[in-house]
């Protein structure tokens with residue numbers, strides 16, 4: 563049996579009386595870009611938080627490269643290779659883009675942002691940060707402060723910060739939200755360029771046009787339940803998906 567990059571097995575989460583996730587299972591291979599769609603309140607962010615260890619599920623388990631990480635704390639999961647790019651970007655406003663990314667890179671090694679602060683001058687982290695900022699198209703802005711840049715650039719900074727953790731699995735929660743059409747297209751191209759040996763990406767998005775363009779595989783969730791999984795074009799054509807997500811009668 564081949565080991566999967568990520569396996570979610572029968573995960574359920576409740577918030578009080580509300581079932582946010584019900585018996586959700588799916589898996590991703592190495593080197594894969596998986597699109598993840600579903601209406602608002604479908605439990606997409608909740609599932610990302612379960613994978614990241616920010617929410618403990620009522621039942622079910624999470625495996626990374628065959629290793630059961632269900633009981634690990636978030637910081638241990640980062641060390642094991644899981645990184646999350648949040649929907650609301652919160653860079654450190656008083657630090658340059660370079661320092662923001664160098665800090666994430668140092669923090670990944672030290673597992674402590676505080677200790678990372680002390681060593682962020684180290685050239686190794688700064689070199690990694692510089693390369694990552696070039697990779698996400700921010701090479702001309704490394705010394706700028708976050709407040710000097712538009713949202714589109716900060717979304718890319720968020721991707722660079724997550725990549726600085728050197729992840730095996732990168733979770734991106736609505737990275738195209740709030741971007742103009744050309745910006746969204748550029749960001750989708752950037753995300754599509756990320757999967758490679760040693761990195762798989764889950765892309766949560768409402769921008770179906772871009773998801774369909776760049777994600778070969780799609781997972782759909784609705785009301786906390788898995789609705790469909792598989793080849794993107796086939797999944798989008800499924801009557802149940804069209805009814806639940808696209809609001810059209812098939």
Ligand SMILES: Nc1ncnc2c1ncn2[C@@H]1O[C@H](COP(=O)(O)OP(=O)(O)O)[C@@H](O)[C@H]1O
Nearest residue numbers: 577580582600601602603604605606607608609
């Ligand atoms: N921390 C929380 N406490 C209580 N309810 C929550 C919490 N987080 C999410 N929910 C609820 O769980 C459901 C799923 O939310 P969420 O995972 O944010 O959905 P999505 O990201 O797909 O829009 C929603 O009904 C939401 O209101």
Ligand SMILES: [Mg+2]
Nearest residue numbers: 606607608735
């Ligand atoms: Mg969400």
